[in-house]
Amino acid sequence: xxxxxxxxxxxxxxxxxxxxxxxxxxxxxxxxxxxxxxxxxxxxxxxxxxxxxxxxxxxxxxxxxxxxxxxxxxxxxxxxxxxxxxxxxxxxxxxxxxxxxxxxxxxxxxxxxxxxxxxxxxxxxxxxxxxxxxxxxxxxxxxxxxxxxxxxxxxxxxxxxxxxxxxxxxxxxxxxxxxxxxxxxxxxxxxxxxxxxxxxxxxxxxxxxxxxxxxxxxxxxxxxxxxxxxxxxxxxxxxxxxxxxxxxxxxxxxxxxxxxxxxxxxxxxxxxxxxxxxxxxxxxxxxxxx
Amino acid sequence: xxxxxxxxxxxxxxxxxxxxxxxxxxxxxxxxxxxxxxxxxxxxxxxxxxxxxxxxxxxxxxxxxxxxxxxxxxxxxxxxxxxxxxxxxxxxxxxxxxxxxxxxxxxxxxxxxxxxxxxxxxxxxxxxxxxxxxxxxxxxxxxxxxxxxxxxxxxxxxxxxxxxxxxxxxxxxxxxxxxxxxxxxxxxxxxxxxxxxxxxxxxxxxxxxxxxxxxxxxxxxxxxxxxxxxxxxxxxxxxxxxxxxxxxx
Numbered sequence: 001x002x003x004x005x006x007x008x009x010x011x012x013x014x015x016x017x018x019x020x021x022x023x024x025x026x027x028x029x030x031x032x033x034x035x036x037x038x039x040x041x042x043x044x045x046x047x048x049x050x051x052x053x054x055x056x057x058x059x060x061x062x063x064x065x066x067x068x069x070x071x072x073x074x075x076x077x078x079x080x081x082x083x084x085x086x087x088x089x090x091x092x093x094x095x096x097x098x099x100x101x102x103x104x105x106x107x108x109x110x111x112x113x114x115x116x117x118x119x120x121x122x123x124x125x126x127x128x129x130x131x132x133x134x135x136x137x138x139x140x141x142x143x144x145x146x147x148x149x150x151x152x153x154x155x156x157x158x159x160x161x162x163x164x165x166x167x168x169x170x171x172x173x174x175x176x177x178x179x180x181x182x183x184x185x186x187x188x189x190x191x192x193x194x195x196x197x198x199x200x201x202x203x204x205x206x207x208x209x210x211x212x213x214x215x216x217x218x219x220x221x222x223x224x225x226x227x228x229x230x231x232x233x234x235x236x237x238x239x240x241x242x243x244x245x246x247x248x249x250x251x252x253x254x255x256x257x258x259x260x261x262x263x264x265x266x267x268x269x270x271x272x273x274x275x276x277x278x279x280x281x282x283x284x285x286x287x288x289x290x
Numbered sequence: 291x292x293x294x295x296x297x298x299x300x301x302x303x304x305x306x307x308x309x310x311x312x313x314x315x316x317x318x319x320x321x322x323x324x325x326x327x328x329x330x331x332x333x334x335x336x337x338x339x340x341x342x343x344x345x346x347x348x349x350x351x352x353x354x355x356x357x358x359x360x361x362x363x364x365x366x367x368x369x370x371x372x373x374x375x376x377x378x379x380x381x382x383x384x385x386x387x388x389x390x391x392x393x394x395x396x397x398x399x400x401x402x403x404x405x406x407x408x409x410x411x412x413x414x415x416x417x418x419x420x421x422x423x424x425x426x427x428x429x430x431x432x433x434x435x436x437x438x439x440x441x442x443x444x445x446x447x448x449x450x451x452x453x454x455x456x457x458x459x460x461x462x463x464x465x466x467x468x469x470x471x472x473x474x475x476x477x478x479x480x481x482x483x484x485x486x487x488x489x490x491x492x493x494x495x496x497x498x499x500x501x502x503x504x505x506x507x508x509x510x511x512x513x514x515x516x517x518x519x520x521x522x523x524x525x526x527x528x529x530x531x532x533x534x535x536x537x538x539x
Contacts, residue, residue, distance in 0.1 A: 152409070171343075171366075171373075
């Protein structure tokens with residue numbers, strides 16, 4: 001295994017890192033299992049491919065895809081809070097609807113990006129591997145810092161408390177329904193940003209690129225938590241970094257599995273098994289502690 | 291301060307399991323009055339409290355708080371007037387947030403939660419000072435997660451959190467029911483001090499008849515969704531546990 005092998009997994013880990021942060025936000029901060037993720041990741045990719053082939057500025061496209069993801073999250077949030085539908089079902093509904101939306105946006109099931117502008121070409125002076133590294137590191141650093149700030153603000157405290165003790169937060173004058181919609185919008189905005197990055201990194205958008213992606217986000221968050229053994233939510237910055245580290249570790253595990261001869265057809269089986277293993281271990285540990 | 295007019299609350303209205311929790315209840319709570327509500331299970335006392343807090347909306351009747359008709363207002367909007375102490379100490383605080391963050395939220399109960407960092411050094415000092423009032427030594431642990439504290443400590447902190455922001459009314463729903471006798475005594479003692487020092491209008495539901503006699507200036511007994519007894523000081527001071535126990539039979 002060469003250095004490039006590890007570097008590729010590292011880069012993918014960064015690219016999928018925003019998605020992991022999105023899952024962290026919805027699942028851990030808001031305590032909502034949100035599987036809109038599968039759809040909003042592809043939506044981010046679809047919007048990116050559409051506008052990049054129309055030669056839009058990559059930075060503009062980034063904001064468009066984030067906005068698209070936020071819309072998807074808002075839809076799920078409204079279904080949960082207005083119609084009082086279970087989060088899992090709400091997510092499945094939006095995800096299913098998004099499949100058609102994504103097809104409509106793309107016009108076909110796959111768009112390759114050839115001779116289009118992309119965010120990695122904005123750094124002129126290096127080879128592609130280095131510019132990928134620099135851009136991905138910069139984006140992830142920026143997002144982690146933004147979240148680190150946001151979660152410590154008064155609004156952020158209300159966000160964190162919403163997933164923790166809803167009755168208390170309402171007694172403190174917070175409209176928890178609006179808060180949940182905002183949270184899901186943010187989470188899916190981050191997921192779409194991942195779709196934006198990965199589409200450009202791999203050079204194409206595909207209608208199935210988001211299939212089962214929520215599990216990899218979940219796995220990343222859980223690996224991150226395992227890495228950060230003493231999981232204290234009050235230390236926000238460590239939690240955020242652990243999520244990114246978890247995402248990188250997750251991609252490394254997959255890369256290693258493929259390199260030792262795993263049939264790619266079994267990739268999702270192995271992914272599910274890894275997540276199952278982590279969840280199983282953590283609940284077994286809890287049982288032993290009791 | 292608070293006025294309830296002809297409140298009727300029915301759960302599962304229109305179905306076979308319909309339950310009338312409050313039947314045409316009217317009452318007025320004067321400013322700085324500390325009222326204790328007792329009654330057997332299902333008598334409607336918690337429903338009464340929740341109707342004022344806004345988590346239960348009445349079918350008929352209106353609720354006036356500080357001259358404002360709040361009948362159709364959601365609970366989070368009524369928090370402008372009301373601080374709430376829950377039966378379960380876990381409910382009144384966010385366990386995974388630090389004591390400091392919990393207090394920050396409490397300090398903004400009547401205000402908007404904006405995009406600036408409010409947990410500054412100055413704010414930390416304010417929290418330490420407020421927490422030291424409890425004399426539990428928690429002022430040195432304000433970065434600890436709320437969940438690491440005992441139920442008694444958390445309930446005592448909830449009381450202080452209640453007055454972090456401008457507060458006129460405090461609703462206490464069996465505040466000591468989940469606590470051991472020592473913590474319960476401490477919490478009640480601090481509750482009374484906070485209520486009297488800050489001139490709060492308070493309403494407390496309790497099953498503890500000793501507390502019902504010892505605290506408050508007015509005692510209300512609920513039965514089957516109606517106010518059965520309503521006794522104010524000074525007559526309240528002459529009540530004995532025996533008398534009250536007889537009401538229940």
